[in-house]
Amino acid sequence: MSLLEIRDLRVSYPGRGFRAKPVEVLHGVSLEVAAGETVGLVGESGSGKTTIGRAVLGLVRPSGGSIRFEGQEISGLQGRARRALSDHIQVVFQDPYTSLNPSMTIGEILAEPLVVQGATGKDARSRVRALLDQVGLPSDAIDRLPREFSGGQRQRVAIARALAPKPKIIVCDEPVSALDLSTQATVMELFVEIQRATGVSYLFVSHDLSVIRHISHRVAVLYRGDLVETGDAPTVTSVPTHPYTQRLLLAAPVADPRAQRERREARRKILEAEKR
Numbered sequence: 001m002s003l004l005e006i007r008d009l010r011v012s013y014p015g016r017g018f019r020a021k022p023v024e025v026l027h028g029v030s031l032e033v034a035a036g037e038t039v040g041l042v043g044e045s046g047s048g049k050t051t052i053g054r055a056v057l058g059l060v061r062p063s064g065g066s067i068r069f070e071g072q073e074i075s076g077l078q079g080r081a082r083r084a085l086s087d088h089i090q091v092v093f094q095d096p097y098t099s100l101n102p103s104m105t106i107g108e109i110l111a112e113p114l115v116v117q118g119a120t121g122k123d124a125r126s127r128v129r130a131l132l133d134q135v136g137l138p139s140d141a142i143d144r145l146p147r148e149f150s151g152g153q154r155q156r157v158a159i160a161r162a163l164a165p166k167p168k169i170i171v172c173d174e175p176v177s178a179l180d181l182s183t184q185a186t187v188m189e190l191f192v193e194i195q196r197a198t199g200v201s202y203l204f205v206s207h208d209l210s211v212i213r214h215i216s217h218r219v220a221v222l223y224r225g226d227l228v229e230t231g232d233a234p235t236v237t238s239v240p241t242h243p244y245t246q247r248l249l250l251a252a253p254v255a256d257p258r259a260q261r262e263r264r265e266a267r268r269k270i271l272e273a274e275k276r
Contacts, residue, residue, distance in 0.1 A: 002032035003070060003201055004056065004169055010064035011051050025051055027225045028065065033169060038195065038202040040216030040233065042209055042248065047222040049205045053171040056203065057091055058082050069169075087117065090162035094174040096154035100146040106132075106157055107142035113164045131160040134197075135190060152183035159190065169201040176211060188215055209248050213237035221245045 009029045012022035026048045033039045041049040054060045056067060058077060067075040074085060093099040100109055110131055111124040119127065125142075132141055135156040146154055155175060162170050172191070176184040188211065194200065206212050212219055212233065219236040221229040221244065229242040240246050 003035045003037075004033040004203065005068040005071075006031050006052070006056070006065070007068075008065035009052065009055060009062055009067065011048075011055055011060055012063040022063070024063070025225050026055075026062075029222070029225075029227045030065075031220050031227065031230065033201050033203055035168070035201055036195065036199045037218065038191075038204055038216045040212035040219045041203065041205045041222060042207065042212045042219060043222035044207060044248075046224070048225040049207075049222045050173055052222075053091070053173050053203060053205050056171055057089065058085075087165045088168045089171065090165065090167040090169075091171045091173065092155070092158050092162050092175045095178055096151060096158045097146060099158055100154060100161075102146055105143055105145060106137075106149075109146075109157065110142075110161055110164055113161065117165060127164070131163060134163065134194065135160045150183075151179055152187055155179065155187055156190065159187075159194070163194065163198070163200075166198075167200060169203065172202050172204045174206055175204075177206065177208065184211070191215060209237055221248070 007030050009026055010024060011026040012024045015021050015023050029048070029052060031039060031052075041052060043049045051060060055062050055075065058074070062075050065075075066073055069085070069089065074082075077085060104112075107125065107128050110128040111119075111121075114124040114127055115121075128142055129139055132139060137153065137156055137160070141149070141153075141157075146157065149157065158175075175191075176187050179187060191202065191204075192215065195202065202215070204212065204215050216233040219229075219231065219233050220227055221236065221240075221242065223242075223244045229236060229240060229245045236245060237249065240249055
């Protein structure tokens with residue numbers, strides 16, 4: 001049985017204007033995430049990839065289909081039941097600064113979900129120190145504020161907060177897109193190391209095919225609300241079969257100017273073929 005199972009998921013948003021019809025942004029998407037697995041969701045802005053993550057987190061209500069976690073339907077959960085589920089399903093957002101309370105110390109931020117779970121102050125502080133060590137931050141970070149850290153360090157804090165309740169799956173919504181390239185590589189390697197150590201699963205959302213290739217076991221490609229290609233990461237990110245995935249691959253920059261020109265020409269030919 002899959003840890004997370006999404007079947008025929010549909011999501012609609014209200015239309016603009018008086019009496020405007022709802023606009024469907026997901027058109028019956030199905031995918032699964034196994035325990036200890038990373039499934040990458042990739043697509044351009046507006047493809048629907050972030051909406052899938054928000055639906056799993058209960059931030060948007062599906063208009064159709066089902067979302068099951070460990071066999072239990074979760075798409076309609078509210079109140080106490082949804083809060084209890086947050087122990088098992090956590091999130092890391094794109095911007096590590098806006099997702100952290102600037103007036104709280106790192107220790108307070110990380111201890112908060114532990115205290116909600118019933119941990120004593122002493123136990124919470126001990127767990128916080130272990131979390132800081134797990135994400136590679138110094139122990140004195142516990143008494144410092146978010147503004148005292150770089151973007152990459154703040155994202156490590158956000159990852160530690162997600163790990164605090166020992167979840168089974170983390171929804172990662174563009175977690176490295178706001179970071180510079182060297183920091184991206186370091187944070188992605190941290191995600192991989194944490195997964196090896198804990199067995200946590202990731203639903204990893206990104207517009208960057210190279211990031212998805214590095215982090216994922218399997219990949220799902222979204223285009224205008226439809227799932228157009230799925231498969232193991234090496235295949236989908238290297239020899240894709242769908243024209244849209246091919247365009248994403250060819251749009252990725254390469255260091256060799258000649259290879260870059262060849263990619264542009266190949267992408268142009270694909271676009272022309274789609275217009276016919």
